Amino acid sequence: MSRSAIRGTHSQNGDGLDLDSCRYASIYDSVFDVGDDAICIKSGKDADGRDLGRPTEYVTIRNCQVFHGHGGFVIGSEMSGGVRHVYLTDCVFIGTDAGLRFKSTRGRGGTVEKIFIRNVRMKDIGKEAIIFSSYYSGKNNTEEAVPVSEETPVFRDFTIRDTTCIGAGRAVLIKGLPEMPVQNVLFENVLLTAQTGATCENVEHIVFRNTTVIPEQGEAFTVDDAEKFIIAE
Template identity: 60%
Template sequence: MTEQQIAGSEPATGSMKEVRIPVFPDSAWVVTDFGAKGDGITDNTKAFQDAIEACSAGGGGTVVIPAGIWLTGPIRLRSKIRLHAEQGALVTFSRSFDDYPLIRSNYEGLDAVRAMPPIYGENLTDIAVTGGGVFDGSGDAWRCVKKHKMTERQWNERISQGGVVDGGGLWWPTREASEGRRATEALQANGLMDIALYEPYKVYLRPVLVGLTGCSGVLLDGPTFQNSGSWCLHPRLCEHVTIRRVTVRNPWHSVNGDGLDLDSCRYANIHDCFFDVGDDAICLKSGKNEQGRRTGVPTEYVTIRNCIVYHGHGGFTVGSEMSGGIRHIEVSDCMFIGTDNGLRFKSTRGRGGIVENIRISNVRMKDIEKSGIVFDMYYEIQDDYAAPAPVTEGTPCFRDITITDTCCLGARQGIFLRGLPERALQRLKFERVTVSSEEGLACIDAEDVLFRDVKIIARTGPAYREHNSRGIRFVDASEAAVR
């Protein structure tokens, strides 16, 4: 890739802001010049880091990883560094938990102690990971496995490796990992962030594969990122983020195996990417509950286009951690095939935050397991219809969202809209949307919703049902819309 191909900026679309792409000096440092060996056996942690430090000391540039299999521990990025994995390069990260120090971080919207990400950067300017290589996070060494998601043979192979099986049908790599959730949540609840207290539970504190916090000028262009211990790509509190032409892969059964979680970021452009993952594929977040509201940094001015998603809990997802707000988002020309949900908006009481000004167009979906389009404010709530609660700063708000020129061929539920009785979903608009599903359209606690030229074909269930909703309008709908 030439300097000209990565310099400049991504064009703005509509009302979106221009996204600046980092520019790097022409200088290059090759990891083999620092003693790295691509034999799959040699530990290259020091050689990789020495190359990065030399590049940084020289004013920045490109650190080149040639073709080969490169074993390494975590890579710490520096400002003005482009890490370039050439075609044929497989970077496989260590399976030894001792190679990953614990750091203070943020996970699922809350302050947390976690294992250092295999690719890690904080408060940096102008960084990139590029090329046609593959970065493998060795996440299978960290993850628990749910029995009901495995075949009998797969399950037996997993438990034959050792580890611990708990009473809930979960296999854990160690007993410390199986005990980690209860222990670390108790520490968090008491505001205890001393890293030493978390050391016994490191195996539970699975790292994301690419963790970038507080960075400006981020470019991910070309590589495959796969097999993460937890989420795969997690930019947080970053600005001017470009993610293009990347492939993100996790096993479909991987717990918390999200593809991309764009978290309290602004000015981002994601396009021409492929996702096949174990949880939400392309997800927008902005912190959780009171902590997220206190940080108060929305995810905003984001364009997502020309992406394909295969497995995933949601093709494009907002939430459920959205307490800092999410706004000014454009999604277009994407395809979701075989995901659990297609377009997924989720939140719950306690989150607070406002999600608004989102435009989605030209999305094609096929063989969706659950809902083609879902707005659900009952995330992790079991009730179908809850009694109204007082409106507080913890009451989430979803409004002014438009979905146009979109179709879904095959889903259990076509469109499912469920707000809260104390705060309905507000001012949603659907235009030229076609859905073929088992059940059609449900509107629960929604108001001022427009369906224009919307066709919903329900094969077995009701085409339309409504509860406690107001201002639901159908305009120029075909006769099939209520069939």
């Protein structure tokens, strides 16, 4: 998909692009201005998605612009068949609710991994500049650990480099499950300014390298139930 303009800001549940259970896709030089998620990666929902078992993989997204949407670049929440090997580079998000949005919930299952993001510029983001949430829906959201099963969603092996956000409600929110933390996320050469800083809960091996978070109020980083949480130059 290239040199396209997708508009529909008043369309409820109107995603700009849903890439579902696809391989070897390239999206570039496109503009999105929509009422729901703009560029969204999926791979089936719950048992049907797991039974099909067809991941979305080897996807390249570059030089795209998003002006409205619930999320600029989104994976989930329907990712039960898995998502891997996705490359997002050289994109601009202005005025979206969230910038980089990764979402799922118990019951989905599936693994999202090997996601590489570089050179994203964000401005005036209403909520989180970057969010990982394993509590997307209102069901099965107990804070207590439950047994890991095929219904447990997994987020791991993300790299976010050379990325900025000037103005957001929150810089970063990472909220994994107590039984399945969000794992192996590297932020490198990142600058984020927001009303509040970065909050990380139920995470494992999260690295902020040469990363600056500037909140208008409160602490730059708030961490709970974390293993190998590293802030380094």
